[in-house]
Amino acid sequence: xxxxxxxxxxKNGVLDPQxxxxxxxxxxxxxxxxxxxxxxxxxxxxxxxxxxAKAEEDLKAMCEKLLANTVIENYSISxx
Amino acid sequence: xxxxxxxxxxKNGVLDPQxxxxxxxxxxxxxxxxxxxxxxxxxxxxxxxxxxAKAEEDLKAMCEKLLANTVIENYSISxx
Numbered sequence: 643x644x645x646x647x648x649x650x651x652x653k654n655g656v657l658d659p660q661x662x663x664x665x666x667x668x669x670x671x672x673x674x675x676x677x678x679x680x681x682x683x684x685x686x687x688x689x690x691x692x693x694x695a696k697a698e699e700d701l702k703a704m705c706e707k708l709l710a711n712t713v714i715e716n717y718s719i720s721x722x
Numbered sequence: 723x724x725x726x727x728x729x730x731x732x733k734n735g736v737l738d739p740q741x742x743x744x745x746x747x748x749x750x751x752x753x754x755x756x757x758x759x760x761x762x763x764x765x766x767x768x769x770x771x772x773x774x775a776k777a778e779e780d781l782k783a784m785c786e787k788l789l790a791n792t793v794i795e796n797y798s799i800s801x802x
Contacts, residue, residue, distance in 0.1 A: 643757060649764055664765065667788055673780060677723060677768030684729055684764045685744065688757030700753060708747055 644689040644697045645722035650710045651682035685709055694721065724769040724777045725802035730790045731762035765789055774801065 652658050658680050665679040687704075689697045701719045710717040732738050738760050745759040767784075769777045781799045790797040 651764065651766065661765075664788070668784060671784075671787055673784055675770040677770050678766075679768075680766045682764040682766065684731065684762040685741075686731065686758075686760045686762065688759075690755040690757050704748060704751075704753055707751055708744070 644691060644694060646687045646689060646697065646701055647720050647722065648685040648687065648701060648705060648709055648717055649682060649720070650685070650705070650715050650717045652680055653714055653716055656714045682715075724771060724774060726767045726769060726777065726781055727800050727802065728765040728767065728781060728785060728789055728797055729762060729800070730765070730785070730795050730797045732760055733794055733796055736794045762795075763789075 652661075661678070661680040664681065665676055668676050668679070687701070689700070691697050698719060698721075705717040705719070706712060732741075741758070741760040744761065745756055748756050748759070767781070769780070771777055778799060778801075785797040785799070786792060
């Protein structure tokens with residue numbers, strides 16, 4: 643079994659109101675010196691296979707089709 | 723400036739309906755052999771400081787107070 647982690651983040655230049663809200667909330671809680679906050683998503687997947695190359699190919703297809711909106715988001719794949 | 727990434731994931735045993743839905747959707751798209759999918763959050767923060775130890779301490783406090791619900795979520799902090 644392969645354990646993979648897919649991280650999906652907004653591309654540079656794409657507005658992130660959720661991140662802005664967190665930035666404001668952290669400031670209100672007294673944390674200063676916070677420059678920028680951007681929020682993304684992470685998916686932990688278990689794949690019933692031993693073929694890492696095939697799994698990586700599949701994961702890329704999953705990102706393109708479902709997990710990420712590649713117009714505004716980047717994704718990266720890592721293995722545990 | 724320090725760039726940090728905070729990853730927040732659900733603890734084991736906590737139900738993840740969103741992950742289950744993604745699991746089902748991936749199956750419906752023809753990806754088989756998917757064991758389990760769990761979704762989490764990732765925060766990319768820029769901190770205006772050069773003191774990594776202080777930054778890590780601050781980040782832990784941010785996670786405890788705002789970024790993670792430590793009853794049901796784990797967090798991990800990494801630096802770019």
